[in-house]
Amino acid sequence: MLFINGSWMPAQSGHTFSSTDPATGEVLGVVADAGRADAVRALEAAQAAFGEWSRKTGHERSAVLYRAWELMLERQEELAKLMSREQGKPLRMARTEVRYAADFLLWFAEEAKRVYGETIPSARADQRFLVMRQPVGVASAITPWNYPISMLTRKIAPALAAGCTIVVKPAEQTPLCAIETIRVLDDAGVPSGVVNLVPSSDPVEVGDELVTNEVVRKVSFTGSTEVGRIIASRAAHGMKRVSMELGGHAPFIVFDDADPVRAAKGAAALKSLNSGQACICENRVFVHRSIAREFTEVLVERMGRMKSGHGLSDGVSIGPLIDLAAIDKMQRHVDDAVAKGAICAVGGKRLKGEEYDDGYFWAPTVLTGVGPDMLIYREETFGPIVPVIEFDDADDVVAMANDTTYGLAAYVYTQNLGRALRTAEALDFGMIGINDINPTSAAVPFGGVKQSGLGREGAREGLLEYLDTKVCGISMEAV
Template identity: 65%
Template sequence: MLYINGEWIDSKNGTFQVTNPATGEILSEVADGTREDTKRAIVAAEEAFHSWSSLTAFQRSDYLYRVYNLMIEKKEHLAEMMTKEQGKPLKAARNEVQYAADFVQWYAEEAKRVYGEVLPAPRGDQRFIVLRQPVGVVGAITPWNYPISMLTRKIAPAIAAGCTIVLKPAEQTPLCAIETMKLFHEAGIPNGVVNLVPTNNPAEVGDELLTNETIKKITFTGSTEVGKMIAEKAARQVKRVSMELGGHAPFIVFPDADPVHAAKGASLVKFLNTGQACISPNRIFVHKSMVEPFTKTLVERVNKMKAGNGLEEGVSIGPLVDRAALDKVNNQVNDAREKGADVVAGGSRLNDDHLKNGYFYAPTVLTNVSPEMKIYREETFGPVAPIIPFETEEEVIAMANDTNYGLASYVYTNNLKTASHMFEKLRFGIVGINDINPTAAAAPFGGMKESGLGREGGREGILEYLDTKLGGFSI
């Protein structure tokens, strides 16, 4: 179903099927939104903007708190839907629902923290006043890998700021978006404030969001390739754009760190969501004196990981999202193998009887990885950990920064000087120092270089949806 102007409606274009990537079973059929549906949603959002933006911040905050309470109440239902549709283990899905709810709660408070300013003026008869006002109707495009938290990370700050929104979810995970939108409806959010247009033709719906003059801002999470195209099209109307794009995160282990502790951390963050996370480490740089104990521990942990349907007990590795993702991972591993890398764990598709209908790839560890390999340069988005030795701090800084990406990075060291130096020198928007989870609703999330524009989360997140207006008063 489409959710437009507070109503659940069908699309004239019919429906498309949604499948479980772990089993191949058809979960449901979803309305296949069109350009015309998107136009209707934009009209509804524009009409709702005038009244919604006129509400007090306290009133908008109250609505968001209602949504937050419903998300907590329905956490198990949302988590089970996510596991069926996206594939991640149920425990990870529960964690994501909580993370998604955290954004709603945080921006329920930040709605009341949008401050203006009175500035000193050079003339005695002059006063400067700064207001921050909502930009207008927002077009949002969200990914499949975190199909609920990426919704609330955009919707919550947008409507907290006083904007209205039209959202296109990933075609792989529209059911999670529908179930989340039901909570906004149940919370009594006024008609037209939030609108949902699932589609199996993302180019058509996305193009309408980009070219429709009513849309004043685009927020996008996805690949760098698509992000560049969006930025180009949005620039033609000077639309405001914020985007969180691809990553190629380095994970650096210095000789003063505990290699066993570092390997445990690497295994947790590398194989989170089966490696399908933009902050997932893609290049693991280990000091040459630590390579052997680090690799030994990592391989031991990887070999204990259980792949399967995320609803089953003990599963830590779910499926990749589709055949294309599986082929990409397999291609990178084969390329590395052909160019001299050693596969010390995994290295192939998993097609046992209970896995053959899903897109499973064995959690994999590669050693002797070198710069000419695809995996050294390209984002993997899969369960492959390439280990690369280094000797000096200067060398590893150069190798880590040798990428067009700049989202997340990780450093393991017990030396305060090294930690401080790496925090300053790494050209990444996020640096985890002995920390594999440097994210929270209260913290700004985003990248440098080709990993994105703007920030989500924190007090910075709501500013992406506000215009700054200066008033000059002569008195």
């Protein structure tokens, strides 16, 4: 069903589409298939609701978000199990994502009360300047399938905290997760029209309306760089504010003074995140030649014993990939690398057998001897493949790491604090993990540079993305 103006309803066309389990192919549910007319209805509802919602106090908006946080935690287990079935994520990781999603509701419930202005001194004794921050208006959000709940709350929560209303189009692969997330907000008391949901099997038509409609003043998108460029260019015609969290190609640098065992364990754990289908997963591992052998042995052992299977099965670390196209990309990257001299130390193939035949499973893989002429060195893989590149010179490895059009996340392993900070400052990436594979939180800004995006989500910066700045110059002279 669509959720428009506080009501669940079918699409105007009557069309529906199915959501399936990527591990088994089982149909999990049938969802209303929104078209352009439905997107227009949702935007009209958001526009009608904007005035009243924007006039509510920060404390009033905070109370609604705080209640949504409570409800999401109460429903954590059912949401996590649904995510494991619809998206494929192992249940343990799905639980973690639901808590992460709830964190955004709590964080922005608190930030809603802290939309501060300021006064600025004037050069004139009889003048004062007052700076106010006010909601931009109706926002639209287009969210991805790899984090189907937390990417919703990371966009919806700051919009609502700021006083905006919003229309959301979730990924066509994970509409059921989106529906249950919106139920949480509806049950928390979000007024009619403030949050609207338009799932669709045709992201182009509905997405275009959410970007180009004159009602929309702010667009937030998480997805590929290729699609992000199109959305940004379309939004530019209406001079709309945009925030983009796009592709990544994260370097993972292991210096000669690092603990190779700890670094290898970190690399394996990071690559298992959502089966490698995360924009912050490492895509190029640079390890100093002097410790490369020990590092690689541990990495291969850790990757080789990861259990693949359905997300609800016990002990599973690697779930299915999202679709056949993802499997084809894994095969293309491995075949290209091996043909150009790389060695497949473990994995390197699609998994077969009774447990795997109906799904999209790829064996956890380590490639050694990877070079810059290979596709995997240049392209984001988005799957459980770790390419290892050896290096000798510290300055060279920073240049190698920066040799990409992307700039989202990067990782550095070293025991030298000065080297860690110098390297972090030299890397052209928005987020740096130093001996840490999880440099994210609702309380810190998330986002990249170069072609990895624009703007930030989370933290105070995430709230400012939904606020306009207004200045009042006030004369003190009597009228």
